[in-house]
Amino acid sequence: MFQRNAKVVQNILIAEKTWLLELECPEIAQKIFPGQFVMLRVKETFDPLLNRAFALYDVCHSPTHHYFGIQIVYVRIGKMTNLLSEIQPGESLDIIGPLGKPFLDSEEYSKNNKLISSDKRYSEIATFIAGGIGQTPFRSWWRFLLGEESYNGKSISKPIEKIYFFWGARAVSFFGRLEDFSSTKIEIFLATEDGSKGFRGRVTDHFFNLFHPQIHPEKSPGLIYACGPEPMLEGLGKWCVSHNLICFLSLESPMACGYGVCNTCVVKIGNPSLWDYQKICVDGPAFLANDIVWDNQSN
Amino acid sequence: MFDSTNNNGEANSIPNNPESIDLRVRIGSISLRNPVLLASGTAGYAREFGSLMNWDKIGGIVPKTITVLPRKGNPPPRTVETPCGLLNSIGLDNDGIDYFISSYLPELRKINTAIIPNVAGKSLEEFGELASRLAHEPGITALELNLSCPNVSGGIDFAIDPLLAKKIVNLCTSKCSHPIIAKLTPNITDLLPIIQSVAEAGATAVSIANTFLGMAIDWRKRKPILGNQLGGLSGPAIKPIVLRMVWQMSKVSPIPIIAVGGIGTLDDVMEFLVAGASAVQIGTANFYNPSAATKIVDELPKAIQELGYSSLREVIGVGHQ
Ligand SMILES: Cc1cc2nc3c(=O)[nH]c(=O)nc-3n(C[C@H](O)[C@H](O)[C@H](O)COP(=O)(O)OP(=O)(O)OC[C@H]3O[C@@H](n4cnc5c(N)ncnc54)[C@H](O)[C@@H]3O)c2cc1C
Ligand SMILES: Cc1cc2nc3c(=O)[nH]c(=O)nc-3n(C[C@H](O)[C@H](O)[C@H](O)COP(=O)(O)O)c2cc1C
Ligand code: FES
Numbered sequence: 001m002f003q004r005n006a007k008v009v010q011n012i013l014i015a016e017k018t019w020l021l022e023l024e025c026p027e028i029a030q031k032i033f034p035g036q037f038v039m040l041r042v043k044e045t046f047d048p049l050l051n052r053a054f055a056l057y058d059v060c061h062s063p064t065h066h067y068f069g070i071q072i073v074y075v076r077i078g079k080m081t082n083l084l085s086e087i088q089p090g091e092s093l094d095i096i097g098p099l100g101k102p103f104l105d106s107e108e109y110s111k112n113n114k115l116i117s118s119d120k121r122y123s124e125i126a127t128f129i130a131g132g133i134g135q136t137p138f139r140s141w142w143r144f145l146l147g148e149e150s151y152n153g154k155s156i157s158k159p160i161e162k163i164y165f166f167w168g169a170r171a172v173s174f175f176g177r178l179e180d181f182s183s184t185k186i187e188i189f190l191a192t193e194d195g196s197k198g199f200r201g202r203v204t205d206h207f208f209n210l211f212h213p214q215i216h217p218e219k220s221p222g223l224i225y226a227c228g229p230e231p232m233l234e235g236l237g238k239w240c241v242s243h244n245l246i247c248f249l250s251l252e253s254p255m256a257c258g259y260g261v262c263n264t265c266v267v268k269i270g271n272p273s274l275w276d277y278q279k280i281c282v283d284g285p286a287f288l289a290n291d292i293v294w295d296n297q298s299n
Numbered sequence: 300m301f302d303s304t305n306n307n308g309e310a311n312s313i314p315n316n317p318e319s320i321d322l323r324v325r326i327g328s329i330s331l332r333n334p335v336l337l338a339s340g341t342a343g344y345a346r347e348f349g350s351l352m353n354w355d356k357i358g359g360i361v362p363k364t365i366t367v368l369p370r371k372g373n374p375p376p377r378t379v380e381t382p383c384g385l386l387n388s389i390g391l392d393n394d395g396i397d398y399f400i401s402s403y404l405p406e407l408r409k410i411n412t413a414i415i416p417n418v419a420g421k422s423l424e425e426f427g428e429l430a431s432r433l434a435h436e437p438g439i440t441a442l443e444l445n446l447s448c449p450n451v452s453g454g455i456d457f458a459i460d461p462l463l464a465k466k467i468v469n470l471c472t473s474k475c476s477h478p479i480i481a482k483l484t485p486n487i488t489d490l491l492p493i494i495q496s497v498a499e500a501g502a503t504a505v506s507i508a509n510t511f512l513g514m515a516i517d518w519r520k521r522k523p524i525l526g527n528q529l530g531g532l533s534g535p536a537i538k539p540i541v542l543r544m545v546w547q548m549s550k551v552s553p554i555p556i557i558a559v560g561g562i563g564t565l566d567d568v569m570e571f572l573v574a575g576a577s578a579v580q581i582g583t584a585n586f587y588n589p590s591a592a593t594k595i596v597d598e599l600p601k602a603i604q605e606l607g608y609s610s611l612r613e614v615i616g617v618g619h620q
Contacts, residue, residue, distance in 0.1 A: 001349040003590055041587055046383040046535045051587050256378045257586040260347035263392045264378040277371055
């Protein structure tokens with residue numbers, strides 16, 4: 001974990017209300033892994049008071065420095081992101097990171113879960129499901145899984161074969177940098193609420209239609225990773241659990257600190273009769289859908 | 300870099316280099332290398348900071364409140380940001396005294412700074428039990444009693460009842476020889492009766508203050524935002540109010556005051572020292588700037604020098620002279 005002042009390299013509009021921000025922070029870039037996040041603060045301002053969490057989009061290299069910075073992608077929605085969208089190259093931001101736990105690939109996951117180690121589907125296929133700005137953690141994750149980039153000194157021992165990438169947004173104008181997800185091994189499925197591109201409706205419904213185990217028993221999504229608004233994750237998580245699919249949900253929550261001291265960001269982990277609060281910023285942000293106790297299931 | 304542990308500045312001559320400024324403070328029988336502490340509930344049990352904190356620099360840490368039994372705490376959302384402030388209703392989420400003693404305390408002892416555990420009981424007896432459990436634990440500089448957590452539903456706010464507060468402090472001082480600090484609530488019109496009664500009962504100092512009761516509402520959803528509905532307000536928004544309390548109380552309090560509330564910069568600390576605080580605790584600022592406390596310690600000598608003093612002690616309460 002480092003707290004640094006990071007110089008803004010670029011801050012560009014890439015889609016409706018969506019920006020890509022590149023920061024110079026070599027120490028964090030060298031240590032961060034897909035699934036982790038950073039906390040950002042704009043200048044010495046008291047309003048917004050707290051730092052905000054942003055997922056690693058990707059690391060970047062310069063001709064002189066390997067791992068010289070990181071990229072994040074954000075949507076302008078409130079106090080902090082309004083300020084962020086105005087920031088110019090050359091200005092600097094406070095950054096803390098890397099934070100949270102890295103995503104687990106099938107090899108890491110099977111260390112504690114023998115069931116899947118012999119099942120090739122999990123080591124060959126992965127599915128990403130993103131809602132809104134939830135695509136952000138998946139750019140670096142696909143590049144790791146397909147063996148294109150190493151993070152924190154690690155590269156995948158055996159790259160996977162196929163990624164299904166589902167992404168849902170309000171309208172086509174919100175899909176920024178689709179080219180950042182282009183690879184011969186990635187199949188992209190888009191969904192929009194207004195039907196301006198791809199499937200009209202919810203991205204999870206799009207996924208359920210195409211991967212329903214009873215309708216398409218021959219099709220496996222492999223390990224599923226999802227990120228998006230909580231109602232989407234709850235619906236998807238419950239569906240995956242009921243169909244015996246292994247699904248990691250990258251959760252969001254208000255975060256006052258991001259590094260484990262404030263006890264803000266808790267989620268119930270366990271089962272409805274025996275659960276404990278865990279911290280999303282330290283024990284997550286990604287959790288197995290099976291382990292999450294959704295509030296309306298308990299009490 | 301200034302090294303506060305290696306300090307031999309004497310208080311009688313005005314030094315011309317900041318490195319000889321004496322930052323040490325005494326709060327009754329408590330000696331600290333400098334007055335900058337981390338407030339309970341905003342610094343975990345130290346381990347969470349990883350490499351984000353230089354423990355050799357700061358005056359001490361007050362770890363998160365410990366209760367007799369583990370508590371899960373309140374349902375989320377547990378915090379909400381308000382203009383220049385933070386509302387929280389964490390609800391004393393903690394692992395209980397057994398776990399604190401077996402797991403957190405041994406780790407806390409390894410860091411090179413003063414350790415001031417903070418405890419909260421649901422009753423007089425529970426406070427007594429917590430004080431006895433910690434009485435013989437080595438490596439503890441003082442014990443802070445959280446008389447004032449607004450988040451424990453059904454719990455009594457002991458810091459609004461001078462008699463009860465006195466009984467608690469009496470019991471704790473009889474069970475435990477560590478100096479006792481009483482942490483008070485600001486949700487009360489006059490702090491003096493409480494301060495007087497805890498002082499009579501043998502408290503070494505008071506911490507002023509815990510958070511201010513408040514709330515936030517999402518009108519579109521027609522309901523409060525916090526899972527617990529009500530919460531405690533902290534951060535820069537409350538600083539002027541706490542500063543006023545410390546100013547008023549330091550003139551009349553029989554025991555030293557540790558200021559807590561919206562402190563996050565050198566200016567804040569200097570203002571509270573001038574107002575009469577003997578030490579300060581950094582709370583919410585740790586969240587958005589974990590190096591706030593160490594930065595302040597680095598900057599203190601120059602500010603003290605600017606006032607023409609050679610020791611921090613000379614600044615305390617200078618506003619009243
Ligand atoms: C682990 C983690 C990773 C994150 N990664 C990203 C990322 O990669 N890109 C990104 O843009 N954001 C990300 N976020 C969200 C981000 O931290 C901020 O919450 C968000 O940018 C809004 O901050 P703000 O100050 O602009 O809005 P605020 O002023 O705090 O909020 C404005 C309004 O929007 C609502 N709001 C805030 N956040 C959300 C949300 N996520 N969904 C719906 N409503 C919301 C608030 O309740 C409020 O009503 C992440 C959050 C977490 C916890
Ligand atoms: C998230 C949060 C948790 C807190 N938990 C505790 C606690 O467990 N015990 C306690 O005595 N005070 C607790 N406090 C109060 C702080 O120690 C401090 O008194 C208060 O926040 C005012 O200082 P500040 O404005 O610098 O934060 C908590 C404050 C916050 C913001
Ligand atoms: S955000 Fe503070 S503990 Fe997770």
